[in-house]
Amino acid sequence: MNKRSKTKTSRLKRLFATCAKVAGLLLLFGLVAGGALMAWYMKGLSEVVVAKFEGKKWEIPAQIYSDSKIIYPGMALDLERLDEQLRRLGYRRTQDEPRQKGEYRIDGKSGRADVYLREFNYPLRDFKGFSLRISTKSGVIRELERVDRNEQLASVELEPELLTGFYDRVWEQRKVVRLDEIPPLVRDTILAVEDERFYYHRGVDPVAVARAAVVNLQRGSVVQGGSTLTQQLMKNFFLDSERTLERKVKEALMAVVAEWKYSKEEIFENYLNEIYLGQNGAQGIFGVWEGSQFYFSKDPSQLTPGEAAMLTGLIRAPNRYSPYRNVEEATRRRNTVLAKMLQDKIISREAYETAVAEAIEPRQPVRARNGAPYFTDYLRKELADNYTKEDLTAEGLRIFTSLDMELQAQAERALSRGLEDLEKRYRHLRRKGEKDNLQGAIVVIKPQTGEIKAMVGGRDYQQSQFNRVAQSKRQPGSIFKPFVYIAALEYGSKATGRLYSPAMLVEDAQFTWTFEGQEWRPENYKDRYYGTVSVQEALERSLNAATARIARDVGIENVREMAYRLGIESPLPALPSLTLGSVEVAPLEVARAFGTLANNGVRTNVLAIKNVVDHQGVGLERRHVRVRKVLSPQIAYLANHMLQGVIDRGSGRGVRARGFKKPAAGKTGTTNDARDAWFVGYTPDLLAVVWVGFDHQTELGLAGSEAALPIWTDFMKLATEDTPATDFVRPPGLVAVAIDPETGYRATAFCPRHVRDYFPKGSAPEQFCPLHRAFDATNQQRVISVFPSEGKEATQ
């Protein structure tokens, strides 16, 4: 080789060496940079994973429950309604005697129901699960027996029903449980099917990936996944369901991070609480506990092998394998899982044969509904002072309310049917489209406690969320009149001090009331006047002139004071027109005020929320029944008696004509301009207020007895169907006195009319009638002989 070629070779060698060094350096740099980048990326992923695991994992909406229900011997009980209620509660009906909590059997022929009650966490009360036997005869409970102890029970409380939840965008129904609360049967089955090498890999399982790749290549499509349980959890926590390589890589890396940071038990527990298991209307079913309830009405600990298999099978495709949609697919999938359980020796051959042979009965789920949406909105406002939106939509609170689901459904039906009926009968009430449709509202309360039992704030919540029970203030019209009469019974005449009584006479004729320099002339309906009438008759017929005359005599301030005292909260102008209801009030406060009368003069606070507890069952808030005696029971009784007359004989007699026969008191209400129609009515146990009108104050042209009363009657007939007829309790301390109705004083033998009238003890007039004959002892003797039993009845 010559010198030149030697030099060329060594130059090439040097160049190659330099390139190699540079390449090496670049590679090293690349590795270091890549490693740093990867480390930075993994750090970011790690923070995300840690934040999720250690922060709040799920947004659990507050759950809202109805009131619990007491049943007792002697109570009317429709077994069909009981069946419906138990079904709503998620109980399973069986043919055989119930052996597990959550099962029940009803035998209509013998009138017997056997219910294995479940446990329920209720603040301050334990709903313990036990086997209850309800024996009925002719629709009445004869006996309640606790079967395991052979013990007769005086009453039993049935657990409250889930009404709805406060959710933000989506409703994820989920109960978070610990790993040890899920039985081994369920845990092992899920692992066997979803990730049998869970305890052997570190987040990603190359064996599973390779196996899936082979199978998929053979089939020519993606039929098997190689994702581990950890990867599935990462996907559900953070990622969308998009199937891209980038997403799969991210999922794998996050799984590795999770396995590095957390134990297998923590990962598995999160998985069991996270998995999506189907849909129930707007409600998504998440987690094994919730899935177990939704499909089987059982705790996971009660699941049979077949049920555990079905639940596990749902994970891959909850809607496709749902027994509610396709029993055949569900059965096939279940059996596939059962075969795997047998193969992995999770169950014995015998258990396998039994489970495979079980037929899946077609069932309908108990639909999650947003029952009582107006009531739910009302609750939200009530809670707003103490709870943020985040608290209500994400912290898993449980809110126990006063609502009665059956009464709510009945109220909704009555209002809807009633308004449709009005539109059918009266053409002028019909509207095209939904703008300014005829509207209505109904609120039902329990007078004894102030609890709201039903609230329907409008005709259709989807169309209008405006709550006409609580937010709308309208003129009550004649509904206001009872306050005048009660003030008259309590305060009497400003001029003479003489107390009014139901039999006293008053003039129903046109007159002018001059008040603070202004003149006002109350007019009767259709300009018809009845002359001299009794106070009771004036109220029964709802006579404007007579009422205004009484109010003038009693004093407008006293009328106002009485209305406030009974429970009206809206500002009331001290004007004569107030007596005929020329003011604006909400149906809810009308209910409260009349509730005071129904409750014997005891005013209660309106109560919707009873308890709020956190997700661990710790009590956050308790709202008590509050009472205040504001009227003597005697005056309340007299008021109720007069208002019973309204229904029996007066403007509210349509109630009786429509078939409601139980003792009840009430008042119709129509505004002068016929824009509002009201009816408020009550038994001693239940009160309902109905309002009908147009939102935009269009003339209705119908009286309360025509528009609102039929809806009230329809509702009350249903609502009180199974309850005994109870009458208003006459309190002690009412005295009967013979009075001259013309003057209101004690009658003498010379008075042309005497009636037996009633007064609270100590307030009966002592003075004899001065109009017809001056008092003397002889006359007094004669008066006593006219009513020989007076001495016995005079005092109670």
Place this chain on the structure above:
Amino acid sequence: MSREEARRERPATAREPAPPPPVPPPTRRPAPPQDRYSIPTPKPRPKSPQQVAALHRVDRARALIASGQYARAIADLEKTLSLDATNPLVYFYLARAHHELAHFQESLDFLEVADSFSDGESVSRIELLILQGDNLRRLGRLSEARQSYEQALAIDPGNEKARARLRLVAKQS
């Protein structure tokens, strides 16, 4: 022949003395005509099933109060109100439980209602007055408290509880 023997010898055809005339049914005064003002006189009625169930629950609440479970007693009794809102015992025990939880105004309110329904038998007026006095005393309304205790003593002058409370009020004044 004696009179007795003659009576025995009397032929069968002799007339037997006529049986005494039947007692006429008591004459009833015709019912007064129905009118809008008639208020029926209350007749003693057996307890309704609701009232019976309510009584059992009151017994249970009493036991809860005795064992110091006041909040639970209140929850039970509030539920009982929906069965029977005219039983003074329900209100009285609500008053008692609220008092133990230092809800003195609520306790007074329930006592007032208990008093208005009381027939003097189911709820001891003395106990009611003493509890009323206790609430008033805790609310700082000492003169009213004194009146309540004095009213209790007027009914039962030897009542040691009322006396002791009066002494307390005197100390606090």
